[in-house]
Amino acid sequence: MSFFGESESDSDEAPPPTTAATTTGGGDDEEEDELDAFMSNLKEDTTKRKRAERLDDDDSNDGVVDEEEFSSLKKTQVEKQQPKNDKTLSLQSKPRPTGSVHKTFPPLKAHTSQTPHPSLNSYLNKNRMQIVPSPGRSLPPQFLPTVTSTPSSQNPSYPSLSSYFVTPPPLPSPNLTPVQSILFPLICSGSNVHALSPTGTGKTLSYVLPMLKHLDANVSSTSPSALIMGPTRELIIQINSVIKPLLKPNQKSLALYGGILSSEKNSTWSITSRLKKEKIDVIVATSTRLIDFIKSKSLSLDAITIFILDEVDRLTNKQFRDSVHAVEGLINKEAVRVGVSATNAGENIVRQWLDVDYKVIVRPEKVKRSVEEFIVRNLNEEGAKLRWLRKTLESLIRVGGVIVFCGRRTACEKVGSSVREYLDCKTLHGDVQQSVREDNLKAFRKGETKVLIATDVLGRGVDVKGVYAVVNYDEPKDWREYTHKVGRVGRLAEGGVEEGVCFTICGEGEIKREVLRRGGKELCP
Numbered sequence: 001m002s003f004f005g006e007s008e009s010d011s012d013e014a015p016p017p018t019t020a021a022t023t024t025g026g027g028d029d030e031e032e033d034e035l036d037a038f039m040s041n042l043k044e045d046t047t048k049r050k051r052a053e054r055l056d057d058d059d060s061n062d063g064v065v066d067e068e069e070f071s072s073l074k075k076t077q078v079e080k081q082q083p084k085n086d087k088t089l090s091l092q093s094k095p096r097p098t099g100s101v102h103k104t105f106p107p108l109k110a111h112t113s114q115t116p117h118p119s120l121n122s123y124l125n126k127n128r129m130q131i132v133p134s135p136g137r138s139l140p141p142q143f144l145p146t147v148t149s150t151p152s153s154q155n156p157s158y159p160s161l162s163s164y165f166v167t168p169p170p171l172p173s174p175n176l177t178p179v180q181s182i183l184f185p186l187i188c189s190g191s192n193v194h195a196l197s198p199t200g201t202g203k204t205l206s207y208v209l210p211m212l213k214h215l216d217a218n219v220s221s222t223s224p225s226a227l228i229m230g231p232t233r234e235l236i237i238q239i240n241s242v243i244k245p246l247l248k249p250n251q252k253s254l255a256l257y258g259g260i261l262s263s264e265k266n267s268t269w270s271i272t273s274r275l276k277k278e279k280i281d282v283i284v285a286t287s288t289r290l291i292d293f294i295k296s297k298s299l300s301l302d303a304i305t306i307f308i309l310d311e312v313d314r315l316t317n318k319q320f321r322d323s324v325h326a327v328e329g330l331i332n333k334e335a336v337r338v339g340v341s342a343t344n345a346g347e348n349i350v351r352q353w354l355d356v357d358y359k360v361i362v363r364p365e366k367v368k369r370s371v372e373e374f375i376v377r378n379l380n381e382e383g384a385k386l387r388w389l390r391k392t393l394e395s396l397i398r399v400g401g402v403i404v405f406c407g408r409r410t411a412c413e414k415v416g417s418s419v420r421e422y423l424d425c426k427t428l429h430g431d432v433q434q435s436v437r438e439d440n441l442k443a444f445r446k447g448e449t450k451v452l453i454a455t456d457v458l459g460r461g462v463d464v465k466g467v468y469a470v471v472n473y474d475e476p477k478d479w480r481e482y483t484h485k486v487g488r489v490g491r492l493a494e495g496g497v498e499e500g501v502c503f504t505i506c507g508e509g510e511i512k513r514e515v516l517r518r519g520g521k522e523l524c525p
């Protein structure tokens, strides 16, 4: 039942992918310790191991390995690597901390009321939003999203940050976006929330801002009180970079992700010693890397009182599910739980992990005018695709940055070497060393390189200003994947939404149908 707004509908919902990557031994994008990896390499069947490693990464070749093969690979991997590399099983023997946790938030500065603010409904309708309470839940008493409007206002505006913070954190704008304006008071009332909101609508701050309030009320804890998990290294680095400047001088956050060499600043050794010496308030992590630190007893989740899953639908994929589940099993049941994503999948698992009180749905605009979408047809042969790409890139880069998405790592390299003949470009995928991944993304962010050729690693969550175009050189495998990729353009920016274009080389099918249905055009070069 929908409490507010129109009837419940998850417009972006698409069936989850039929194949996925393994979890045990590196369910997300993590790498094992170099020496361990070297030793185990000596013993392992190279071919099988290489295939299993491919399954471990976040841009796994979904669709290449079928379910049966996946199970047998997973089993082989479990048998071979269990003693040192099992990421989940031993965690399950550790009991979930119990008892009432300190999950209070300082009272909101805005006035509170026992009933929803009269303008709430018009605010929700205007912003194509719904709040769907789970059975038995009604809106919490503190709920007041439209503090800047009067009860009679037909046109309520976004609340501003000064409504919630005595000294508002330094943000791109003092006004909250719809998803932020609803999640802020809901999370601050201690509710568990699952939010679905289109790409680029500010979901990161929708959980970071209430988390900051929460940290203010939990300064005494000795181990971290906030945990944020996400599927890719790039997303984890980005979330941490959003949080860092907003923290108070006595608060600290730490990003845990794989692929770091032992000589680098964020090596296992240096992170372990930081975790021992310093009080870290916020952990932002990919799942397997997090588990490494829990298993080595360098990190305890016993004091976590706010638990956040970014790209939560992706985290329910087989690739991540077991390890996220194992981590969730360590979080106190009383902790505040939040999940956000632009698309919906794995609903039952999400409900179980988050014990959802409210689902918040922000529907995409019917016509997304900020991004022009094109379906490119009749490019069936590789040479023709590359020639078309050359012509297209040469005109697109005059306007702004371009991300070219390929389905596989090998395709990225092939396309990359062709593009390099006429343009500077960088590649970003699971076979590229982590420090180079980071350098390449940095160069793209700064505009030093205009073209980034990437796999799925960059398909979700990553926010780069000034990206004018996305080119889906290989057809995304489903509508959900398309939604995230096209979402790298048309993002919220100072002064409105950035304009962009998206070209997708594809055949007949769901993507062509959906793009044309929402006003996209067909090109036959």
Ligand SMILES: Nc1ncnc2c1ncn2[C@@H]1O[C@H](COP(=O)(O)OP(=O)(O)OP(=O)(O)O)[C@@H](O)[C@H]1O
Residues within 6 Å of the ligand: 172, 173, 174, 175, 176, 177, 180, 197, 198, 199, 200, 201, 202, 203, 204, 205, 341, 342, 460, 461, 462, 463, 487, 488, 491, 492, 493, 494
């Ligand atoms: N209140 C705000 N006012 C202006 N800009 C904002 C506001 N909140 C966030 N932004 C900016 O909007 C951009 C998109 O935010 P964010 O990456 O959180 O979107 P998202 O919804 O998580 O997208 P995705 O689904 O692709 O991950 C960022 O550049 C961010 O700085």
